[in-house]
Amino acid sequence: MKTIRLAVLSILLLLGGCASYTTPGGSVQLSDLADSDINALMSKRPAAPFPANISVARVQAPGYLSYKIGSFGTGRYSVVTTREVESEEDFKRLAELPQVRAIAPLNRILLPTNLDSIKALREASARLKADILLIYTFDTSFHAGEQKFAPLNVLSLGFLKNKEVSVTTTVSAAFFDVRSEYLFGLSEATAKDSKYASVWSTSDAVDDLRVSTEKEAFKKLLPEIEKTWSGIVSQYADNRS
Numbered sequence: 001m002k003t004i005r006l007a008v009l010s011i012l013l014l015l016g017g018c019a020s021y022t023t024p025g026g027s028v029q030l031s032d033l034a035d036s037d038i039n040a041l042m043s044k045r046p047a048a049p050f051p052a053n054i055s056v057a058r059v060q061a062p063g064y065l066s067y068k069i070g071s072f073g074t075g076r077y078s079v080v081t082t083r084e085v086e087s088e089e090d091f092k093r094l095a096e097l098p099q100v101r102a103i104a105p106l107n108r109i110l111l112p113t114n115l116d117s118i119k120a121l122r123e124a125s126a127r128l129k130a131d132i133l134l135i136y137t138f139d140t141s142f143h144a145g146e147q148k149f150a151p152l153n154v155l156s157l158g159f160l161k162n163k164e165v166s167v168t169t170t171v172s173a174a175f176f177d178v179r180s181e182y183l184f185g186l187s188e189a190t191a192k193d194s195k196y197a198s199v200w201s202t203s204d205a206v207d208d209l210r211v212s213t214e215k216e217a218f219k220k221l222l223p224e225i226e227k228t229w230s231g232i233v234s235q236y237a238d239n240r241s
Contacts, residue, residue, distance in 0.1 A: 019157040021206040025064035026151035027139035028077045030174045030186075033059070033118040047179040048131035050237035051101040055130035055178070056091070057121050059137050061151065067207035072108045073115040081108050085138075085214040093222055094134075097229050099237045104128045118176060125178045132184065136173035136221070138214055143168070157201065166194035167209050169217040173225055175232060184236070185228040189220035 058080040064071035071078035083105075095103040110124040118135075125133045142149040144163040149155060169191050175184035193213045 019203065021067070021155045021157060021203040022065070023142050023149050023151055023153045023155065024066035024138075024140055024210065025071070026061035027137040027170075027172070028059045028061055030059075030135065030137065030172060033077065033121075033135075044177075044180050044182040046177050046182045046184065046236055048177050048236075050233070051099045052131040052237075053101050053104065053129055054094070054132045054134055055104050055106055055121075055125035055128050056094070056134045056136075057106040057124075058086075059121075059135050065152070066210070067203060073111060073113060075115040076117070077115050079106065079108070079111055079115065079121075081106070085211055085218055087215075090218065090222060094225065097226060099233045100229075104130060118181060122176070122178050122181060130178055133176045133178050134173060134225075135176070136171055138169055138171050138217070140167060140169040140210060140214060142166070142210075155206070157203070157206070164194055164196050165206075165209075166192060167213045168192045169210075169213045171214070171217045171221045173221060173228075175228065184232045187221060187224040187228045189217055189224050191217035191220055 059077045060071055060080055062075065062078055064078045064080060066084065069080065069082045069084050071080045073079050091103055091105070094100070106121065106124050106128070110127050112120050112123075114120070118133075121133055121135065142153075142155065143166045144155075144159070171189055173187040175186075176182065177184065191213050193209060193216070195209055
């Protein structure tokens with residue numbers, strides 16, 4: 001009996017030492033989604049009326065995965081339709097911006113499977129009768145000491161237990177005209193947090209730090225979006241009244 005107990009204990013210790021966490025997928029370079037022809041870019045003009053209906057989409061790298069959620073679509077990027085870090089209050093705050101008639105998140109019912117350019121999001125937005133498209137993406141990285149882990153790296157929790165691990169998230173956003181793909185403005189915010197070795201016992205604990213950091217980054221992004229939107233309204237809406 002003692003031998004069996006020792007064997008079971010050894011197996012449990014071995015399994016514990018093999019516990020791991022996979023870092024979330026990557027972000028998207030928002031400029032890569034728009035038209036890259038210089039003459040075409042220079043010829044674009046704003047066409048959105050004000051007050052405007054705004055569609056919203058979170059975009060990530062192709063095949064994006066985090067610990068708890070995945071993404072939709074194949075191609076140059078994917079769309080995350082599950083709100084993991086954004087709250088209902090966050091979107092209510094956006095809906096209360098001046099010269100905003102309504103906010104409408106894009107869902108997979110409206111999206112094509114193949115996502116190769118921002119045109120796919122603009123077409124989905126047009127079906128919602130949206131005038132302006134707001135897209136944003138999270139770039140979250142993990143650091144253990146001097147080492148940085150790339151997206152979709154597998155981390156051994158046994159390795160992390162001896163180190164302080166930090167998580168850094170930068171969230172970037174862009175406003176595009178649905179009709180013309182004109183770029184109205186950009187916003188960005190960054191948040192960082194770290195924990196010592198004692199918390200790295202489960203994948204849930206690691207992911208909790210990621211989620212809390214991304215939530216903080218998104219909350220910091222909101223006032224930056226408000227500033228950008230204020231400039232858009234001042235330049236484009238006020239001049240039409």
